[in-house]
Amino acid sequence: MKKIYLDYNASTPLAPEVVEVMQPLLNDYYGNPSALHWAGKPVKAVLHKARKQVAELLNCSFGEIIFTSGGSEANNLALKGSYIKNLHKGNHIITTKIEHPAIINPCKFLEKIGAVVTYVGVDQYGRVSPEEIEKAITKDTILITIMHSNNETGTLQPIQEIGSIANRHGITFHTDASQSIGKVPVNVNELKVDMLTIAGHKLYAPKGIGALFVRKGVELEPLIHGAGHEHGLRAGTENTLLAVGLGAACEIARTQLDNNKQKDLTNYFWKQLKDELGDQVVLNGHPQERLPNTLNVSFVRKIGQELLDTIPQLAASTGSACHAGSIELSPVLKEMKVPEEVGMGAIRFSLGRYTTKDEIDSVLKAFKEILKP
Numbered sequence: 210m211k212k213i214y215l216d217y218n219a220s221t222p223l224a225p226e227v228v229e230v231m232q233p234l235l236n237d238y239y240g241n242p243s244a245l246h247w248a249g250k251p252v253k254a255v256l257h258k259a260r261k262q263v264a265e266l267l268n269c270s271f272g273e274i275i276f277t278s279g280g281s282e283a284n285n286l287a288l289k290g291s292y293i294k295n296l297h298k299g300n301h302i303i304t305t306k307i308e309h310p311a312i313i314n315p316c317k318f319l320e321k322i323g324a325v326v327t328y329v330g331v332d333q334y335g336r337v338s339p340e341e342i343e344k345a346i347t348k349d350t351i352l353i354t355i356m357h358s359n360n361e362t363g364t365l366q367p368i369q370e371i372g373s374i375a376n377r378h379g380i381t382f383h384t385d386a387s388q389s390i391g392k393v394p395v396n397v398n399e400l401k402v403d404m405l406t407i408a409g410h411k412l413y414a415p416k417g418i419g420a421l422f423v424r425k426g427v428e429l430e431p432l433i434h435g436a437g438h439e440h441g442l443r444a445g446t447e448n449t450l451l452a453v454g455l456g457a458a459c460e461i462a463r464t465q466l467d468n469n470k471q472k473d474l475t476n477y478f479w480k481q482l483k484d485e486l487g488d489q490v491v492l493n494g495h496p497q498e499r500l501p502n503t504l505n506v507s508f509v510r511k512i513g514q515e516l517l518d519t520i521p522q523l524a525a526s527t528g529s530a531c532h533a534g535s536i537e538l539s540p541v542l543k544e545m546k547v548p549e550e551v552g553m554g555a556i557r558f559s560l561g562r563y564t565t566k567d568e569i570d571s572v573l574k575a576f577k578e579i580l581k582p
Contacts, residue, residue, distance in 0.1 A: 213568045214524045217561030224413035230457040234450045259456025266459040268396045275421045275439045280387040280408030281311040283421035287383045287404045288315040290429030291352045299349030302326045305337050307541045334495040335364040335545050343374045357386040361541045362494030363503025372401025391462035403427050414458035418451035472501030478569050508554035520575045526557045
């Protein structure tokens with residue numbers, strides 16, 4: 210079997226169109242975008258275009274986009290920046306037990322300096338209840354942060370309903386949409402969010418670039434202090450090369466959201482596995498409300514990593530890439546109350562723009578071989 214990549218939720222290859230747009234900036238456009246002379250003005254122009262492309266994907270103003278070094282920095286800016294700036298209002302944060310470490314760990318840090326964090330549980334499908342979020346609100350609640358979709362199971366959260374609750378209570382609402390951007394429509398106004406995180410390398414853009422949508426009027430304390438770059442929220446000369454790559458990737462995503470290829474291939478993959486293996490294979494996550502490219506399945510009474518080790522040509526994951534190499538039950542699956550004999554066999558297959566049916570058929574054939582009696 211040839212090498213097959215089914216780990217697009219961990220990272221995506223650069224889109225050829227993104228490489229093409231970035232190429233001129235390796236030789237030209239070397240001026241500082243803040244400079245007012247001939248070398249700086251064209252750099253400022255391409256940076257402005259990139260910011261506008263990101264904003265158009267989210268349906269927001271270009272002035273509400275802050276470029277960061279990636280999703281983790283964007284999450285840290287959202288959480289730490291909001292907490293520090295609004296400490297005079299309260300110290301309570303609400304999140305879920307299944308967030309990515311880029312949310313959980315900043316919350317743990319903030320707890321060390323006085324924050325009170327409520328970690329709300331999820332149901333068997335990995336979805337949080339909006340009612341439980343509302344019950345957790347106190348007079349000191351200043352921030353709610355809930356991921357848009359889970360990186361392991363692909364389960365989509367009821368962000369719009371939670372946004373309505375947050376708005377009604379006057380609480381700032383953030384969502385980490387790193388996994389969702391480019392896979393499902395993400396409109397910050399429809400979702401009723403005040404801040405939203407993007408990670409470039411999940412979107413066929415380079416690693417090392419991301420963005421945070423910050424709605425006009427939301428106040429944050431910068432993580433990095435210095436000059437007034439990024440509307441005063443992220444000091445440091447902008448990484449124009451990578452920002453242009455992210456902008457191009459967002460432009461592509463905006464025009465390809467109606468493509469059902471990944472959803473059809475994922476459904477085909479699951480149907481073939483279920484037809485062949487029956488009760489030996491179990492779907493983890495919501496059967497409908499999940500990302501169209503993500504298939505997290507458990508091979509009952511097997512160990513997922515051991516199965517993958519027998520197919521070295523296949524790149525897939527036993528959970529989040531951040532947990533790669535661990536054979537312990539995923540914290541996400543634990544919170545979903547997945548039995549250990551089921552959860553230990555979990556493998557996340559995440560398809561992408563370049564996945565083909567022939568590749569899926571090759572993977573199906575390989576699994577049939579290693580699982581046959």
